[in-house]
Amino acid sequence: MALEIHILDYGDIELETSFLVLGHECGRVRRVRTYGFLILGGPWPVVVDTGYRDNAIMESLGMRGLQFHDNMIEQQLAKHGVKLGDVRYVLHTHLHIDHAGKDDHFPMNTTVVINRRELECSVSGLMHPQYPKPDIQHLIERLHTQDALRFMDLELTGAEEIFPGLWCEPAHAHTEGSMNVIVDTGDGLACICGDVIYNFNDQIVNQVRQTQYMEPQVTGNHAGSKRGEKAAIKKLLMNFKYLLPVHDEPALIEHGRVVGRLGRRVPGPVAQTVSNRDWFPV
Numbered sequence: 099m100a101l102e103i104h105i106l107d108y109g110d111i112e113l114e115t116s117f118l119v120l121g122h123e124c125g126r127v128r129r130v131r132t133y134g135f136l137i138l139g140g141p142w143p144v145v146v147d148t149g150y151r152d153n154a155i156m157e158s159l160g161m162r163g164l165q166f167h168d169n170m171i172e173q174q175l176a177k178h179g180v181k182l183g184d185v186r187y188v189l190h191t192h193l194h195i196d197h198a199g200k201d202d203h204f205p206m207n208t209t210v211v212i213n214r215r216e217l218e219c220s221v222s223g224l225m226h227p228q229y230p231k232p233d234i235q236h237l238i239e240r241l242h243t244q245d246a247l248r249f250m251d252l253e254l255t256g257a258e259e260i261f262p263g264l265w266c267e268p269a270h271a272h273t274e275g276s277m278n279v280i281v282d283t284g285d286g287l288a289c290i291c292g293d294v295i296y297n298f299n300d301q302i303v304n305q306v307r308q309t310q311y312m313e314p315q316v317t318g319n320h321a322g323s324k325r326g327e328k329a330a331i332k333k334l335l336m337n338f339k340y341l342l343p344v345h346d347e348p349a350l351i352e353h354g355r356v357v358g359r360l361g362r363r364v365p366g367p368v369a370q371t372v373s374n375r376d377w378f379p380v
């Protein structure tokens with residue numbers, strides 16, 4: 099089955115650059131995307147990540163949200179003829195403030211899929227402000243509602259399928275419970291990798307402040323070990339043709355290297371876009 103991935107644009111965030119790349123350009127503000135993904139071509143529409151609740155909530159992290167009317171999840175889905183109630187599953191790469199903010203827009207019979215470890219982390223207090231109260235409270239509501247939540251145990255199972263051609267694997271980076279979403283596009287495997295990679299250019303293509311050959315640069319995130327983070331990035335580069343993080347444009351990968359990038363506005367599904375001019379070489 100050839101599945102299509104469409105990009106949903108939930109609005110940008112302004113944050114400090116060193117948050118993205120460890121120790122890089124401290125004090126300098128950078129503007130990044132916040133994407134979600136709509137997977138079509140399977141038995142039901144599936145959404146991966148839902149963006150941040152509203153602009154005000156980003157201030158709790160000292161960041162600025164730039165979410166406008168066109169970025170509303172309803173508007174983004176409507177561009178593809180999809181309504182909230184049509185979506186069978188909402189999958190979460192993880193539950194940080196900018197990834198699970200709109201789950202309460204979906205009806206309770208849309209099942210939200212989370213790696214169980216991630217929900218545990220969200221209530222552990224360890225990264226407290228990054229898991230805001232209204233988002234997590236809604237997920238607890240789902241926990242007590244029939245079929246509203248589905249847990250994965252990816253550390254133990256290794257991979258779990260949603261339907262043929264779509265499955266989840268543990269990310270082993272960014273947060274303890276992060277998961278990658280793998281999509282068979284019929285033209286190679288695509289991996290929606292959440293925040294395991296923030297920025298292709300600074301971390302992988304130009305590897306800022308890095309002297310070793312083909313050594314990925316790490317993010318400013320500190321939930322796990324830096325060795326683990328590098329390994330998780332290398333694993334992505336070795337195993338997938340397309341990498342789709344949430345805060346940067348998708349990349350085309352060959353032999354562990356970034357060889358193409360997709361323009362900001364994506365006109366069609368990833369599988370159909372590969373050979374046209376929207377991919378530009380690095």
Ligand SMILES: [Zn+2]
Pocket residue numbers: 194196197293344345
């Ligand atoms: Zn994020």
